[in-house]
Amino acid sequence: MDVNHGHEDPERDGVPLPDAGAMVDEHGRPPGVPSRTGTGAGPAADPARVDAARLPEAPPQGPSGEAEVNVLVSHCDREGAEAVLGVLAEAFPGMTPPAPVPAGAAVSPVAAPNIWAVTVDVRSRVPGAGLRARPASAVRAELDGAAEPVRQVRAVLEDAFSGEHLGTVSGEHELQVALRLTARGDAPEPA
Structure with missing residues (x-):
């Protein structure tokens, strides 16, 4: 039964979805393709913040x-x-x-x-x-x-x-x- 009859998305024509056995996400993108708003679309991460996040956790100091x-x-x-x-x-x-x-x-x-x-x-x-x-x-x-x-x-x-x-x-x-x-x-x- 086709529940989207008459409401097809023109961008998805011919793109099989995951429930039909395709190797794509729910937006029709194959693995490794970044979304327009997700990872890969924005500026590169700040190296100093990345390095700070990778340091071993110090005991919580809280505010000064x-x-x-x-x-x-x-x-x-x-x-x-x-x-x-x-x-x-x-x-x-x-x-x-x-x-x-x-x-x-x-x-x-x-x-x-x-x-x-x-x-x-x-x-x-x-x-x-x-x-x-x-x-x-x-x-x-x-x-x-x-x-x-x-x-x-x-x-x-x-x-x-x-x-x-x-x-x-x-x-x-x-x-x-x-x-x-x-x-x-x-x-x-x-x-």
Whole structure:
């Protein structure tokens, strides 16, 4: 039974289709003939992208933000903050320094900022770095980022200071940790 009677495609006249035993695709093309829109019709592939795709798969890094940890240092004097920031800068040379005080802002020892914010890139970690630091007073450090990078920054801080865990908030892929840091051997002060 011919279901296409009266609706024949003039391009297919005389071309047997695969269901009739022919060695052609559903468009009547023999093997190896490129389509007008498929492989072979477009520009050549970019060699750099082809080479990159052939490299062995690296562990997933995700966006660059997944290797960064935001660190807030607070509830301390400038010397305490500098002790914590100094340890982080030595262990992670790629750390962004604290934002400078805007020009024209009144700066005095009494009105010094009470929160220092830095971003630590754990990919820049120097193995074995980390000195024992002695802040003049207790320092509060809040770490926020992907879980594994936060754990790495926490380990560096707890190696340099005596750390009291104040709390953790877990998200789907991120972690927030609050620590109270004091000099090793000092008794924790009341919060």
